[in-house]
Amino acid sequence: MIKSKIRVNSEYVIGKTDSGMFGSFLEHVGRAIYNGIYDPKHPLADSMGFRKDVAEAVKELNISVIRYPGGNFVSGYNWEDGVGPIELRPKKLELAWNSVETNMVGTDEFCTYCKKIGSEPMLAVNLGTRGPDEARQLVEYCNSRAGTKYADMRIANGYKEPHNVKYWCLGNEMDGPWQIGRKTAYEYGRVAEESAKLMKLTDPSIKLIVCGSSSNLLPTHPDWEREVLELTYDSVDYISMHSYYENANGDTPSFVASNAQMEKFIQGVLASCDFVKAKKRSNKTMMISYDEWNIWYQFSRKQDVEPWQVAPHLFEDIYSMEDAVALGGLLITMMRHCDRIKLACLAQLVNVIAPIMTDDTGAMWKQTTFYPFMHASKYGRGTVLNTITNSETYDCIHGTVPYVESLCVFGEDESITVFVCNRSEEQDCDFDIILENAEEYSPESHIVMTAADKNMSNTAANPFNVVPTSVNDINGEKGTFNVKIPSFSWNVLRFTK
Numbered sequence: 001m002i003k004s005k006i007r008v009n010s011e012y013v014i015g016k017t018d019s020g021m022f023g024s025f026l027e028h029v030g031r032a033i034y035n036g037i038y039d040p041k042h043p044l045a046d047s048m049g050f051r052k053d054v055a056e057a058v059k060e061l062n063i064s065v066i067r068y069p070g071g072n073f074v075s076g077y078n079w080e081d082g083v084g085p086i087e088l089r090p091k092k093l094e095l096a097w098n099s100v101e102t103n104m105v106g107t108d109e110f111c112t113y114c115k116k117i118g119s120e121p122m123l124a125v126n127l128g129t130r131g132p133d134e135a136r137q138l139v140e141y142c143n144s145r146a147g148t149k150y151a152d153m154r155i156a157n158g159y160k161e162p163h164n165v166k167y168w169c170l171g172n173e174m175d176g177p178w179q180i181g182r183k184t185a186y187e188y189g190r191v192a193e194e195s196a197k198l199m200k201l202t203d204p205s206i207k208l209i210v211c212g213s214s215s216n217l218l219p220t221h222p223d224w225e226r227e228v229l230e231l232t233y234d235s236v237d238y239i240s241m242h243s244y245y246e247n248a249n250g251d252t253p254s255f256v257a258s259n260a261q262m263e264k265f266i267q268g269v270l271a272s273c274d275f276v277k278a279k280k281r282s283n284k285t286m287m288i289s290y291d292e293w294n295i296w297y298q299f300s301r302k303q304d305v306e307p308w309q310v311a312p313h314l315f316e317d318i319y320s321m322e323d324a325v326a327l328g329g330l331l332i333t334m335m336r337h338c339d340r341i342k343l344a345c346l347a348q349l350v351n352v353i354a355p356i357m358t359d360d361t362g363a364m365w366k367q368t369t370f371y372p373f374m375h376a377s378k379y380g381r382g383t384v385l386n387t388i389t390n391s392e393t394y395d396c397i398h399g400t401v402p403y404v405e406s407l408c409v410f411g412e413d414e415s416i417t418v419f420v421c422n423r424s425e426e427q428d429c430d431f432d433i434i435l436e437n438a439e440e441y442s443p444e445s446h447i448v449m450t451a452a453d454k455n456m457s458n459t460a461a462n463p464f465n466v467v468p469t470s471v472n473d474i475n476g477e478k479g480t481f482n483v484k485i486p487s488f489s490w491n492v493l494r495f496t497k
């Protein structure tokens with residue numbers, strides 16, 4: 001049995017989690033949009049063609065913002081192709097994913113979907129094959145009231161009210177060799193700065209996200225962030241981070257500690273941001289939009305898909321209990337940096353490396369990773385406390401890491417939530433919780449997710465193989481509590497007054 005302890009004092013604060021931290025991402029790739037959120041032939045489709053059962057599952061995740069339309073897709077996208085009468089929209093070769101894009105769903109449908117499910121849109125503009133002019137036209141199309149060309153185009157398309165899109169990404173992964181229209185840091189920094197200028201002149205209320213590195217494994221990181229920010233610091237509000245993790249060689253102890261690698265990446269990006277802040281003698285602190293993060297078996301589960309199909313089966317990773325443990329660690333690390341990470345998007349939302357899946361028969365189910373994200377989104381909103389934790393440790397490729405990761409959030413409703421991830425495959429944990437200056441709190445529930453086998457997952461046929469359960473096993477009183485945390489599990493400990 002491992003021993004671990006968390007000591008909490010509500011006066012020791014890291015920061016508040018912005019709701020934007022619980023965002024997601026929908027790209028025109030594979031079956032994320034078509035046969036994912038949108039399937040007009042499905043019996044549960046609404047009048048616009050969106051699946052109501054999928055929308056209900058999305059709503060359960062309480063997603064604050066959804067990034068769209070890409071991803072790599074956006075770097076070859078002409079937004080005008082996706083607006084206006086559907087029957088007139090062009091079918092196009094989509095070069096990021098070797099697919100055919102029908103443009104049945106575009107900006108107007110996406111913004112309407114966001115309204116239906118209670119999320120805010122975050123739109124990316126194409127700075128791969130296009131530039132500042134098309135970017136400011138899209139801002140006008142979405143956000144201007146009436147009486148000018150692009151606002152009137154939206155109204156003629158049936159959308160009288162502006163979409164009022166607040167968050168805008170200045171391109172996508174412009175450092176990546178795979179990116180359509182890839183640029184050097186200087187080339188990108190200049191075009192991002194000029195696009196930012198025109199976009200904010202069109203609508204000064206918008207918030208802009210400039211591209212950081214697509215991964216800390218690229219040799220250009222962290223110089224990319226430094227050079228891009230030197231060119232754009234005063235014009236942008238956030239710098240993006242993207243990272244994906246996978247268990248590529250069966251090294252489970254290292255994989256479930258992937259958040260240690262995420263931590264190093266965050267430190268690197270913050271160092272570049274704060275270097276530029278110091279160099280510019282600026283009073284502004286750059287915030288992070290972690291707008292792509294997830295588990296993705298992109299290198300170890302290669303697939304051979306026939307090119308030029310509409311909505312092919314792409315990147316439909318099935319997630320196991322092991323993936324849920326790894327994802328729990330990533331969530332804890334991001335929430336721990338809530339003073340600097342203000343936006344974050346789980347990439348992606350439906351079918352493509354996603355918590356929600358559908359299949360060709362029309363079934364829908366929730367993956368293991370659905371649940372830790374849902375818990376963080378539900379109970380992680382509030383003040384993250386700077387806790388004192390100790391846990392036994394182990395060595396892995398990321399260095400020495402604790403078996404048990406934990407984080408405490410003092411909720412907006414005055415509840416206290418402790419998230420706990422036990423990454424030991426063999427040992428349960430004897431976990432002490434000391435709530436200083438919170439003697440009036442008592443345990444409400446212990447939500448626990450674990451599985452008989454770390455490879456267990458949910459499927460269309462067995463959608464409830466691995467789901468959380470709620471138990472009442474937290475012992476103690478007057479600020480001193482103890483609970484058994486099972487081996488290889490994700491846990492949410494809830495306390496209320």
Ligand code: AHR
Nearest residue numbers: 027071072073172173347
């Ligand atoms: O989410 C899948 C892809 O991963 C995105 O299109 C791209 O931005 C990243 O490389």
